[in-house]
Amino acid sequence: MGPDLEKGTENPVDRLNLDVDIACVGFGPAMGGFLTTLAREMEQASGEPHVQSTVLPGMPLQVVCYERADDVNFGVSGLVTEARAIRNTFPDMNPSEIPLAHPVSEERIVYLLDPHGASRRSLGLRIADSAIRGLRWVLPYRRSALELPFIPPFLKKHGGLVMSIGQFMQWVSNQVSSSGMVQIWPGTPVGEPILEGKQVVGVRIADQGVQKDGTPDVGYMPGMDVRARLTVVGDGPVGAVGQRLDEQFGLPEGHHQHDWAVGMKVVVSLPDHCDLVPGTVLHTLGYPEPEIFGFLYVHPERIASLGIFVPSTLASPVRTVYRYLQHWMLHPYLWHHLEGGTLRSWGAKTLQESGRLGEPYLAGDGYARIGEGSGSTNVLTGSGVDEAWMTGVLLAEGVIDLLKKGEPFTQANLEAAYTNRRRKSWVETGSRKAQHARDGFRKGFVTGVLGMAVSGLTRGALNLKTRSAHPREGIPDLNQYYRDRISSEELQRIREECAKNAIPLHDALMTRAGWPEIPLDGKLLISQQDALLLGGKVQAAPGFADHVMFVDPAVCEQCGTRLCIEACSAQAIAPSPSGGTPEFDREKCIHCGACIWNCTQPRPGDRERGNIRFYAGAGGLHSAEN
Template structure:
């Protein structure tokens, strides 16, 4: 099958691309852009989305929405469910009320000082409110969105034009690369067993040839990573910094005093490295969640258990007591930003969105940047097509990459480039480094570029030194292995984290969060999308971070020493990929393979 433009993934970047392109295609006062693939017809544009519907599997956001408002000048929150203008924004430093988090001596001293001065500081509920939100972080003129609802709204705008087609539930297996040129995409096989072998109603993945393949499949997308592997990365660029964000969407208690548009940024708890947020949507709904970074030294980095403790922190719980879980989800964030930028364009392809290194970790903003890169590409493609020029590397460099380089995306990405390097030296230097980078517009920073995430993970023995003896760690590890469960709960229990008082409303088991919140499911007839290149390498791995971080407990200890994978639980967050410590020698590749797959979250409220 042939089309003119094939898009991979429908996230905010592709939404920006298709919004802009579809407006041009349906403009009746301009000459039509004709199809080369189907002569006589308008430009044939299709977008293949992995998830089972549009708006599934993406996460909530507070954004200044500069790019969004440029594209939709009359943008009104009332048009989009769960959208609200930002009205009140605060930053809270959360102290540890449990004594269980792993804090450095200097941080403990700082905590003691804060508690001693509680009478004169803005301190309440074990939290210190910062006097102001730093200029580089604030979103005061922006919006709180549910990304699922925003994406559904944008897809409706795009579809209403009738100019492009969006196909959910259709993962792209790989790009068709010939002599370094991208000629289209190959869809995944259907009617196969878990290993990908033909089964009932086998249907091999179809090749869709296209003059331009727009790669917007996110930070862990199969096509983007394939291009990185085949074409390499620009000199000096690499993907070193990641995080997994996990959130609850909750119905707040009826008597809540939180106003729509309230935004809380938090730091300091449940572990110093873990940042958190609470955004308030209209109609007594809020998003609350945390980010667990790849720089977090613990191999037992369970996001779900930490999120449960986060929501119970007194400064958060005072808003959430009595709340009920509506939705739940998780996703990876590529926090390398500009340093993780791949080749943005080549013959027959262009990269947009988070997978193109657009996320800004200093401003904690990614959606608006991703959307804007899509708009920039569309403007470039339209210019090339109107001029009758081919969609080659040279043309795309000139029409898209140059446009991006001249924009605020690039300028702010440069400022943010080294902003988080201080975290290589610890939590406090990390905060200082961010402040320095923000205040000096990137001219001053602390620290150094992080190592490959596989090399950043320490040992359990080091992480729990002085708290849990090595022999006990070995015993706990063996017991959990025998029971086929991750190690993190046993470790956190032992390290002093209290049991979570499940209430069946907000504090629920991880498996209930999949069902009640994420509504997770997977259609039959597709192969497992997580696998391992070498069983031996897995057996030799003493860390199993992939199992510990798995947002859905889809990866569990396996009988033969290789983690088992349950496709029906996977939410496609991709955290297993960058948490795998089995780095292949001489490459940035790891032993865990993450391929394109269907299913996952069935909630459009995240």
Template structure:
């Protein structure tokens, strides 16, 4: 038996560990695991006497099903979503959204193209020309508040009849029902550090390797993971089936991908960081020309940068979720999220409603945008993959929660079938049941249609790639994925600076003291400001680029530090190791981009000694952005940052 650990400066020490035997061990509690456990427990509750639900590891006992979640509370999810809820509704046919706080049916959808009212946006000449036409023709095009509403949106983008949800509240609602059955246990605050692998049976076919369970993270360790006061070695939870639903940056999924590789042609190369705020709208004033009705959904593009898409979802009780997606194909090495989000909410089209609002919650999360192209082996001996980390997200429709939920339900149906048939959880049996169900479902059809839909975003100068990308999406969407652009998607580290070489050169000069260019000098000043005044680097850099300073009001426009405390309520209990580790320090020292710092959602990464970023665990929101925002790669594919299992993060349930 061996445990997969990612390479680091020192090998993980081995300790005597407690071991526990269970039937099913689950990593991560999100929508996919919610779907899995809901479906499993429902079948079980309806047939309590069915011998299929007797434990194999503890004869005479009921099936032992345990789920471990890293976050300190199962409600500490990080997403406000709009979903068609096809899969969720089929699990809950009589679903009444009023039972779930912050949930409401989708009533009205709009797609807006946002012009740049400030002039700081990195727009191409083409885009600027198009913007100028829109401006000039103004009313003719229905321009209002520097925004142009698309008169028609393709059906594939519609979520009509779906739900606006807070995933935090949805998770809590699902989790409470699961716990109330008394059949399964969900343990928050318990990071899983790695899968337990069996030794390879054959070197020629590593995919035959079995997963034997989960190893929980060590507690009572110092930052490097060495035992300290109150050391408790993480337990080995050995299981007949390990269900991996720990998301796109989860330690278990990553370790399996590393050990087994991905199916031919697949890679995790397309990512985005979703960052959002939950805002309480100000009281309605009589002179307001319109209000935001619950169930209103906006999709936006064009601002604050051409590559950044945005959204606004209206929940009940005057709460809205507003956020942006910063994609990996935005090659700018100084891309960032928090400051952009602040400019985004101040766009006149949104600010009209949000002004005088109050920040209630804030959060961020990485989205695996490779979809089908990032799909790992869905099943192996003793394990199955569900949810976003299994490549279920549909990037054409921009939908992931419902797909994730559905993959969970499919696995549960398969598990029940295998339990009833008395068959073991082998790769073959899981493929014939789970994988077969998934392949035959709408999730797979959607994934295939979406597979190449976003190719247009890759290649071409900035600005035009956005237009080409949109055309590509429309092509794929309208033809069911039959037509799309071809593209080579480079690894994430190569996407950084790919379309901004001159900028990178400026940056290098800016970083070096022998700065020559005006832009380099500006950047140098920004970096100095960040070092001397403790000002966040991304913040200083955007100011240097001409973005206006944020007029802090202490309520909605607050510093990122405040967003951590009053919005995200970010905390980390002591006793866990640092979960962000820089593998090859020399690469960090030589790195000029330092995109990891600019893109860190929680300001947990800062300029450290001698060029290696410093990591503060207490500020990490576990978004995983650092994993794919690293311009360096020790092996040409993976990043120089290891994102491991860690504890803590957001304590907000409103996300």
């Protein structure tokens, strides 16, 4: 126990300092790769000077990792992976040792037609749908769906693994922690990086014992300053530290983070009649809206993970995910397998869909960035976990090199040791080929699919490039969006009704626009709030400030869209009864971060960002199956 701690016990309102060698933020796949690789070196080279701590002489390197979620296994991802990098790290990995993991056994891509006529389909798509229906006797068509006769090579996962990210990360954390070389601390949100000029000198843990607005309360403990020689930022696409760094340093020339999606998933106990075998991988497109992709992965023991991705290119002012997820599950092709199933878990996350083009500066003085927040996702193959893992491995290799040479973690050294490694790796090659693969979706579904096919089949040599725009652009107002379905008078009436009851609009509008009501069954088809409680087991520890803040209330006041309310995965953002700035309920938030990029109002003085600030907060999902 150091002197600072003693001081802290006497006067707990002083901000304490903790010195470590390497401070890491966010325990996801990238950090798994980083810590596993680094810990192995520390074990193997134990006692050698390069793995000795400089802050605590005589001890090994002091490496700590802070994770905001309440446990290391509360992550979310629909996960099928080639596991190229992961297997390289763990050549003897036996999937049967990881609960819910199974080798891929069967793959299918399915185009779902709209059985209700409620989705928004372009003329071209409607013609294509009619043609498919007309030829259904000769095509592999069943239950309103067309099973694609082949899988493009760039989408194949053969030889890969179906996993639960929560269980996989739990397994990784056990491997890493048992070495005793690194410490992983869940339930500890990092508030921000500590900057001295352009140098990152560590991180500041979020304050505890504060009221919702951040003012000190009973048991106030200011977040500790963890000062480090190197700060490794792997806090994902909406992480607080990554965001602050982007605000501080901007993005490299020509880069943007304009493409996003929410992935929402459920984990289901499959009904007895379901004949899907473990390792089955189903990908869907075309429904409930053409832009929405779906996935269904079958784990061992009759458990499946399934969900949808709702992208920012779905230009709807009432962009919901939950109800779309229910309609997707109810599609005859899927419901055939799911009917009678029971929801076990639920969750959602934001995906950074700009991929390589969304890459921030990968290294600076005292810090390096890894994982999804560093633009590692391959947007063509839809693969992110393995790539993220690899970036962590590459950074660890670079860091070990610098440690061996006794060189400091300056921008130049990190670029030479890490960025250059990354540029030469398969992550870079793959993401470069993929970087324009999804551009076409900005012009619509058909163009998008064509663009993806062109990029994929020519390995990125040819691309259908389009101009990138902030996701707020192209979002029509309600009247415009529903002009052919709902009169403006009726829209106004629905608006007033929903405002009166302080509920989002999307349910009422989707029903009015022709989507059938969801036949809640209390098992798999349940209300969104029940999904939070039964599936996500969402919790919010007291004593932390609200992590979603509306920057300028005046901006919210004049916002006509309030897409943040509609898009909130957990109904944690709700209309205010007074009609002004929406209200945020931390107890419901699952930290998906969708509110950041769904905000349609530019932040005063910063058009690249919306009027919502997303800080690091504790709590959220308490399910380890996602």
